[in-house]
Amino acid sequence: MALAQKxxxxxxxxxxxxxxxxxxxxxxxxxxxxxxLAGVTAAQVRRDLMPARITGSPTKGYEIxxxxxxxxxxxxxxxxxxxxxxxxxxxxxxILAHFHGRNPKLSIVAAFxxxxxxxxxxxxxxxxxxxxxxxxxxxxxxxxxxxxxxxxAAAQTVADLLVQSGVTGLLNFAPVRLQLPANVxxxxxxxxxxxxxVAYYTRGRVAKGGR
Amino acid sequence: MALAQKxxxxxxxxxxxxxxxxxxxxxxxxxxxxxxLAGVTAAQVRRDLMPARITGSPTKGYEIxxxxxxxxxxxxxxxxxxxxxxxxxxxxxxILAHFHGRNPKLSIVAAFxxxxxxxxxxxxxxxxxxxxxxxxxxxxxxxxxxxxxxxxAAAQTVADLLVQSGVTGLLNFAPVRLQLPANVxxxxxxxxxxxxxVAYYTRGRVAKGGR
DNA sequence: GTCACATTGTGAATCTGCTCACGATATGGC
DNA sequence: GCCATATCGTGAGCAGATTCACAATGTGAC
Numbered sequence: 001m002a003l004a005q006k007x008x009x010x011x012x013x014x015x016x017x018x019x020x021x022x023x024x025x026x027x028x029x030x031x032x033x034x035x036x037l038a039g040v041t042a043a044q045v046r047r048d049l050m051p052a053r054i055t056g057s058p059t060k061g062y063e064i065x066x067x068x069x070x071x072x073x074x075x076x077x078x079x080x081x082x083x084x085x086x087x088x089x090x091x092x093x094x095i096l097a098h099f100h101g102r103n104p105k106l107s108i109v110a111a112f113x114x115x116x117x118x119x120x121x122x123x124x125x126x127x128x129x130x131x132x133x134x135x136x137x138x139x140x141x142x143x144x145x146x147x148x149x150x151x152x153a154a155a156q157t158v159a160d161l162l163v164q165s166g167v168t169g170l171l172n173f174a175p176v177r178l179q180l181p182a183n184v185x186x187x188x189x190x191x192x193x194x195x196x197x198v199a200y201y202t203r204g205r206v207a208k209g210g211r
Numbered sequence: 212m213a214l215a216q217k218x219x220x221x222x223x224x225x226x227x228x229x230x231x232x233x234x235x236x237x238x239x240x241x242x243x244x245x246x247x248l249a250g251v252t253a254a255q256v257r258r259d260l261m262p263a264r265i266t267g268s269p270t271k272g273y274e275i276x277x278x279x280x281x282x283x284x285x286x287x288x289x290x291x292x293x294x295x296x297x298x299x300x301x302x303x304x305x306i307l308a309h310f311h312g313r314n315p316k317l318s319i320v321a322a323f324x325x326x327x328x329x330x331x332x333x334x335x336x337x338x339x340x341x342x343x344x345x346x347x348x349x350x351x352x353x354x355x356x357x358x359x360x361x362x363x364a365a366a367q368t369v370a371d372l373l374v375q376s377g378v379t380g381l382l383n384f385a386p387v388r389l390q391l392p393a394n395v396x397x398x399x400x401x402x403x404x405x406x407x408x409v410a411y412y413t414r415g416r417v418a419k420g421g422r
Numbered sequence: 423g424t425c426a427c428a429t430t431g432t433g434a435a436t437c438t439g440c441t442c443a444c445g446a447t448a449t450g451g452c
Numbered sequence: 453g454c455c456a457t458a459t460c461g462t463g464a465g466c467a468g469a470t471t472c473a474c475a476a477t478g479t480g481a482c
Contacts, residue, residue, distance in 0.1 A: 002412075003411070004438080004439075005408070005412075006438095006439075007439090008408060008411060008412075009404060009408065012403075012404045012407050012408070013388065013401075013404060016386065016403070016404075017388060020387075030458090030459070030460090031459075031460075032459085037388060037390075038388060039388060040440095041440080041441070042459090042460095043440075043441055043442075043443095043462095044439095044440070044441080046459095046460065046461065046462085047439090047440080047441090047461090047462080049461095050461075050462080055460080055461085056459080056460060056461090057447085057448055057449080057459080057460080058446090058447055058448050058449075058457090058458060058459040058460055059447095059448055059449045059450080059457090059458070059459075060448085060449085060459095061459075061460090062460095075407065075411055077410065077414060081410050083406065083409075083410075089305065090301045090302070090304045090305035090308060091301070091302065091305035091309075093301045094300065094301035094302035094305055095402060097301060098302075098386075098402055098403070099402070099403070099406070102403065103403070103407075106406065106407065106410050144413050144416075144418075145406075145409055145410055145413055147406070166418045167418075168413050168416040168417070168418050169409040169410065169412065169413025169416065170409065171405055171406055171409045175227065175309075176231075177224065177227075177228060177248060177249060177250060179248075183416055183417060183418070184416070185409060185412040185413050185416060187405055187408055187409045187412075189400060189402075189405060190224075191306060191309055191310070191400075192223075192227070192309070192310070192313065192314070193220060193223045193224060193227075194382055194398055194400060195294065195310070195317065195356075195358070195382055196223050196286065196314075196317065197216070197219060197220065197223070197398055198294075198356055198380045198381065198382045198396060198398045199288065199292050199294075199317050199356055199380065200214070200219060200286055201213075201216075201219075201380065201396040201398075202355050202356055202379050202380025202396050203288060205355075205379040205380065205394055205395070205396060206379070206394060207355075207377045207378075207379050207394070215468080215469080217468095217469075218469090241428090241429070241430090242429075242430075243429085251470095252470080252471070253429090254470075254471055254472075254473095255469095255470065255471080257429095257430070257431065257432085258431090258432080258469090258470080258471090260431095261431075261432080266430080266431085267429080267430060267431090268429080268430080268477085268478060268479080269427085269428060269429040269430055269476090269477055269478050269479075270427090270428070270429075270477095270478060270479045270480075271429095271478090271479085272429075272430090273430095
């Protein structure tokens with residue numbers, strides 16, 4: 001029933017690529033073209049699209065508009081969803097800016113910080129509140145998604161607060177492994193690990209003429 | 212010979228957790244304890260540690276200091292490595308702050324931007340230069356790792372510039388799929404996709420009493 | 423010194439996801 | 453209208469990663 005995480009990630013990527021192509025005026029493409037743009041194989045693309053139950057033509061490929069719509073049907077919510085962000089530092093601001101006005105189905109509706117100088121204003125279209133207001137805001141608006149961009153030391157406390165307030169999905173940027181109840185979905189992004197990975201797999205590669 | 216990407220990611224995570232434990236004064240632990248903290252199974256931990264050729268005791272578990280050292284031997288470079296960052300926006304600044312003084316073996320040594328008001332100063336210990344200086348700096352210092360935090364529209368151009376200057380590993384934060392020669396290692400972090408993923412897997416979860 | 427015990431290290435089985443390869447199919451050329 | 457062609461949709465096979473399960477091991481209790 002539910003999509004595998006890897007499949008989901010690729011579908012989201014395909015849609016993003018297809019949106020860009022649509023904006024450029026392209027109307028249709030073949031599986032191998034999308035594959036090339038996404039960095040996967042053509043067979044992978046076709047397999048990923050199976051649950052979308054969309055069908056392409058051997059001579060024209062897939063109609064992009066239909067494809068985007070079908071992918072949306074698989075991965076989007078029926079009704080718009082809201083998220084909150086906690087931690088209005090550089091990273092928090094970058095994320096607010098990034099998402100502002102980007103996706104009407106999924107938006108950040110409030111930001112929180114315990115620093116009084118950072119709150120009670122609007123940043124990139126998002127209202128900023130003191131941290132104390134978090135529980136009531138989240139509860140009253142029935143918000144289910146939280147984004148954690150506070151320093152490592154505060155992350156577990158903030159995550160607990162979010163979960164107690166009713167959040168069941170978290171996106172954590174703090175470099176700590178959060179311990180959460182099993183009913184909460186957790187996605188972690190760790191810059192440090194990513195950079196170490198790049199460093200590791202970069203070693204031994206040859207610049208220029210390598211293949 | 213080379214570690215699988217998934218194994219690498221977990222080893223990096225284990226080390227981070229173990230570093231934290233060491234700082235708290237813990238000296239040894241069992242595979243199931245590390246597993247719990249990392250969110251994986253005990254068998255997974257033991258299997259991941261096989262290439263480290265470290266051996267634990269049935270009664271004491273693993274000696275943490277030795278473990279950290281052994282993992283370092285697997286994933287760290289022999290000599291210190293340097294990276295450069297391009298795009299001094301909120302995200303770029305957040306990343307500079309994040310890495311400043313964190314890892315002596317892997318540091319960001321220069322940042323670039325094409326906005327003249329952002330350069331010729333030091334930010335979180337990193338010197339900021341105009342974009343025009345990038346090729347010579349990267350070439351002269353033999354830098355192999357680049358971090359891209361520019362807007363989507365500029366990302367491909369910046370990536371090409373980095374690769375031409377000799378970089379063979381990229382960490383890309385811009386929401387575009389970069390097209391690069393096969394000899395360049397590419398790691399992409401896409402906030403939009405991550406948030407969509409959280410939203411998707413959060414749906415249908417029940418707050419509170421769930422298990 | 424011996425026993426009981428909990429944990430380690432790892433071969434084997436399992437599971438998940440990816441690729442292969444091929445019959446089915448839609449279209450343009452003649 | 454029919455043929456040649458390139459791509460689609462998907463069952464089957466394959467590869468890589470995870471879990472299982474158990475013999476080997478080291479230590480503390482007595």
